[in-house]
Amino acid sequence: MERENRLWRLILLALPLIVFSVLVIWPLLSSFYYSFTNWNGFSSDYDYVGFENFTRIWTDRLFFNATVNTAIWMIAAILLPTVLGLALALLLDSKVRGSKVFKTIFYLPICLSAIVVGQIWVWIYQPDWGLLNTAIEQITGERFNYAWLARPGSALYSVIVAWSWQQTGLSMVIYLAGLTAVPSDLLEVCEIEGASAWQRIRHVIIPLLTPSTVVVVALSVINSLKGFDILFIMTGGGPFNSSDTLAMHMYNESFRKYFMGYGSAISVVLFLVALTIIGLYFRQLKKVDEIYG
Amino acid sequence: QSGEVTISHYFTGELGLRAFNEQIKRFEDATDYTLKDSPVGHEDYKTDILVRASGNSLPDVFSYWAGARVQFIADSGALLPIDDMWEKAGLSKVIAGSIAASATEYNGHRYLVPFNYHYAGVFYNKAVLDKAGVSEMPTDWDGFLALCEKLKAAGVTPLALGSANRWPAQFWFDYLLLRTAGPEYRAHLMAGEASYDDPEVKRAMEMWKDLTDKGYFTENANADSWTDASDKVARGDAAMTLMGTWITGYWNGLGLVPGEDYDFFPFPAIDSGVPVTSVGPVDGLVIAANAANPKGAEAFLEYMVTNTDVQAAWSKAQGALSANVNVDPSNYNSVMLKAFNTVDDSEVFAFNYDLATPPPVAEVGLSMFARFMDDPSKVNDILSQAATDASAAFKQ
Amino acid sequence: MAELATTSIPTSVPARFNPWPITIFTILCILAVLFLAPTIGVLLSSIKTTRAIALGDLWSWPDTFYLGNYVEVLSNPSVHRYFLNTLLVTVPATIASTALGVLAGYTFAKLPFRGSNMLFLLIVAGMFFPPQVILVPLFRLFNSVGLIDTLWPIGLVHTALGIPICTLLMRNFFATIPNALREAAILEGANEWQVLTRVALPLSLPALAVLATLQFTWIWNDFLWPLIFTQSDDMRTIMVGIVNLRGQYTVAWGVQGALSLIASLPTLLIFLFFQRYFIKGMTMGAVKG
């Protein structure tokens, strides 16, 4: 048994690992290499500067700012679409009429590209004739022209809303699939034990959806990094870096300021942070396996 | 003398691309070279060029913004000097002196030929000003303030500014500084030899703050793109906007008629004895150091700048000014002609801020402007902050 | 009394009225409207002239539908080219990444080994960094093998970047398939490959459908890689096309809206096509039994 398994592991893993190492791991390492240089991207020659780039991080006001924003972004980007998606999934799961139509409507945003999503939300937030402020004016009846994307206080969150709008459909779909996998007899137990709708969701469905949640969270995290595009288009990290994330900061330093070395250093840190996050995420995963696997 | 010449450029958008391809066509017809072009939207263009440079596979020719950015690439040794070609083609006689001096020479070598350039002035909606009973345009600061006051009284916001993408705000800083501290000082500042918390800078910013305090600017400047601002002027919600000549291209596109619907006046003088300076960007063409086809590249550059038909057509399409002195001014519409003459008359042509100072510093400055527009009252903190950031950026 | 006597007891009371469906339905309707609004915006932008949008009446419902944008887009030959290229990249990359994910995911789920978790963690970690990080190295890599300005690097990179999520998803899904099934198959003489193809995969339709849809959508909508790896116009993909509609100083809103909508049709179709499989998760019920 073991011998065969070993062989099969080799056969099955070979291809994925090769592709992954060549096209992801290796580039990562080599870009990490630049984090020890002062390369500016254009010149063919650069000096080895040791840990200078890393020490510089601690004096970088913008890095700190970006870190905080990234934290906010990540948390919101994971929480909002997940919760919303779950809610939608639960609503749709109750076999209402036209659920297929609803499903499609909620999923639609994912089909749109970041470019157009970003642009349309810029138009929604447009202070003078944007949809949002117009609506607010309709409701309150008095002039309202708050510039959502232009004020440091609201820029990041405004983007998060747009982002959640686009991503919710995804988690919804995953959860819908997950719901069908919930063993019916367990739900029957709830019926007999007289669980209220809320209790059923709270004590049985949500826990049993954990495998789906694992996936949804993973997807959210990936996308939250894809979220770079939409952030880039809506605020470009502005106004004055108030919506910078680490990815954005790294981009600015590398591609706008031509500090390739420093940019790489930032991405190294970013990667380490990511690793720890996954570490935690993984513990969770292990537990999940033990219970549901 | 043939072969393929590769070129990257940021002249995208339906208008830009079509016009540029026409010029390419001209070149190909005139020579045996074939061009392989790669257009990239200008936001991503910087990234694209950087990545390709890092992979030392820059195209033979690529368009870039004259000034600190080209300086930066030249310093990195990624560009090919074109002194010989310059001599042979006698470009010194072809290219407007004011531009040639500042835009083409770096570290004592010629690297760039200007493809076209723009000029930033105070563009205004004729109808609005007429309605406010304004007949002649201010030439000095008090006159300008008076004009703004008058317009405000008339119920129109005097100045539209759309600094969502940060750079539109820079013209205010540029002109205020140039008209007070003068080009000399500004050059020092741009080169890191002066600090952002110098009294000169403070004064300029104070004047700017004065304008905002008086409520001359449209609300939420940071929320509007420069086109939003231009639209406000076009619609008559606002009267004037400090913008580059490309606005004419945009307005004409919307169907406004130059000279009738809109016009411009140069940024008014403030202190006497300060050299009259025009501000604007220069779109240039440069050759990569390791170009596969340098001969073809040089031929292309020479053709593009020397051929007056190309220059005429191109500058028209772009709503830009030609760097070629031989281009018949009658090609320009009244407004552009005025701009042309203004530049001609001015003693100095300076690049706008983000082209005048090294990219890392430019980032600092642009953010500073945005931050200022968000809350002018914080001007002092903003400046001291900028001072430290800028000096740090220069150190790197 | 008489009444009482005559009143007959029904043998069976009818099912009581249930208020839930209607409430839920209304809630959903409201949400649907909120969700649709932005998309409507795109639609509006696509049926208005750039001028109209510039003058700020994007959100008003037009009395005349201006279809010029669509005409312009559809009649543009390079747009056709963009579509073709995007397909040529997206379809293979989607299949490839999913396939690789299946292989790895199955191994991690059903053939765990010492350190497999670490390896899995490493792979999953591969999805937690911004792609810009590996922009330059990858460009150099492909440049050195002369693949720049072809569609290959885009497909390859997307395949590679897809591996983490595909692996994660498939692993989790395979984990829910009881080991007894695999064991039964093995005792029947199936080798691991047969277990995978004849038992695991048929039961994984939901996961595969989800993955295919996601990968397709992401790859289709990506514009960073095509932008970097291609240069000549006839190698560009649709997203780059959209981006390049933005001039240095101007944007053709209307055309961009139109192209964006058209560009998002394929991803929508893919979703509608695979949707039914998402729910095939049903089978799991029995798998557990």
Next chain:
Amino acid sequence: MAEVTLKNIRKSFGAVEVIKGVDLEIERGEFVVFVGPSGCGKSTMLRMISGLESVTSGSIHIDGADVTHVAPSKRKLAMVFQSYALFPHLTVAENIGFGLMLNKVPKAEIDQRVRKVAQTLQLEALLDRTPRQLSGGQRQRVAIGRSIIRDPRVFLFDEPLSNLDAALRVQMRLEIARLHKELADVTMIYVTHDQVEAMTLADRIVVFNCGRIEQVGTPMELYHNPANTFVAGFIGAPAMNFIDGTVGDGGAIQVGDISLSPATPVIRRGPATVGIRPEHLSLVGSEEADFDARIELVEKLGAETLLYLNTPFSDKPLTARIDGSTAIGEGENVHLKVQPDSIHVFPV
């Protein structure tokens, strides 16, 4: 009065009708056992009573009230599933206490009640494990525990013991019997395959076949007076032997070339199926024997021994059940006698 009443219940899954009109009255506090071949609809019937499965037609009454369309939880019943239906994410203790937790019973009380249940089910040691770490038997015990803990008025069991080992099964059986005694007015409906469970637990046994009720009665009724060959064959293990025969004049039965004379002569004449339970065949001396047979197979169970006998008058072997101490081997020829007072005759 009747606690549970089923009126002409029918149930179809799509085209297949699996319950074909069932009428049944179950008294309060009665212990009713459903038996029947696999797939005959026992579980389905039970699920309809619980309300988990809707009825296609007919009505269900509990305690006089029509509950045909009442939610399961409102029917005040508990159910133990054939599949364990345990919550994988909850510990054994939490699984058992689930219902109480839902009803906001104070933590302390839950704990204490759970412990008590766990004790009777020998689960104390496992309270903190999750279902996955349990073997089949352990799981089913947890499931039983969960429904025992909150005392409903109707208990539904779907083969609750089928996964328990023999020893534990006996114990649980007595446990349930005791439970039934204690909760005198709790009605219990119990699906099982196990003869012994059925016979010992049931006040009345309901024999299902192909979605219909074949016979309802006390275990002894069914054992002694089965209504038809199906019931006769289904109740009692090993199963009754059936032989084709004819009732001759004088009520004696002609089977092949031998004749059996029941204690009470049969009235109806003509061809008939004769049923003889294995325990009513005994080995005797040749003189008093009804017939001879050859032993095909011997199954020694210790206390008793089962003989499978080849006889001239029956193609499939007859089963005989004799004392375990009897020494006897396969292939031998033996003489058998039938207890005259336990011969069953069914019309064909």
Next chain:
Amino acid sequence: MAEVTLKNIRKSFGAVEVIKGVDLEIERGEFVVFVGPSGCGKSTMLRMISGLESVTSGSIHIDGADVTHVAPSKRKLAMVFQSYALFPHLTVAENIGFGLMLNKVPKAEIDQRVRKVAQTLQLEALLDRTPRQLSGGQRQRVAIGRSIIRDPRVFLFDEPLSNLDAALRVQMRLEIARLHKELADVTMIYVTHDQVEAMTLADRIVVFNCGRIEQVGTPMELYHNPANTFVAGFIGAPAMNFIDGTVGDGGAIQVGDISLSPATPVIRRGPATVGIRPEHLSLVGSEEADFDARIELVEKLGAETLLYLNTPFSDKPLTARIDGSTAIGEGENVHLKVQPDSIHVFPV
């Protein structure tokens, strides 16, 4: 020679050791049954033999060859799982024919062989359904079919019948017995909870307890000479009664204030546990009685009746197994006699 040999097998799940050193030799063609309380490691043991579970230590030999590390499919054995382990996406027919399909057996032959199996298992009607549409019993039959169809040299059954109804269970039992007879040199290892299955099918029974083997022997050996109280209590249903007593001089046994004299006097003196099987207690007249008792509970099984008796010398009731025809009621007082030759005495 030995077909399957287990040498000092141990198995731990993490910290918990569930198999604690098992040695066993199984002859070719032998039918061995594993019995034992739930959770004692029967399934685990079986899975290790099949190769699905790796052994923590020790070695497994099949047909002389060490297969401890050989792939399951290479061990030429088939297994029927406790959980049905049917492929949900395949029809019943495809499930049964799965193995053949893998081995590229021609479609026609598969069909024909599947039909044959389906027949013996009464599955013809269901061949086109998917497992989801089957009732528990139906599923398990499919599972059995799947392993029967390809004839391996070692059969592993993990409680294959535990979900079948009584009638079918008996039938399948005989079916398997027949199968065992036919395939004379196919070795069968069979896990069950069912007394009857164990006693009737087994050539030898292996009694597990807490991951150890308590005793190995033929059914009758275990029944008549159990090695210890555990085996004694586990083999035979209803379970043996245990009473604390002391062996006095002369080999008589003192239990409470009564004295039992075994047929063969006991050698070892001192306190002992006395074991008496229910079937060895009989109702007699007061004069010849060994002791009197009060009937607490009566279970009528038809052919026989179980009595649960309260006695002065045992706190938990004694079980007695008497003829079903005996008329007797709860609460009565009765006189009992113990068969002298069937008294078991175990040292404490």
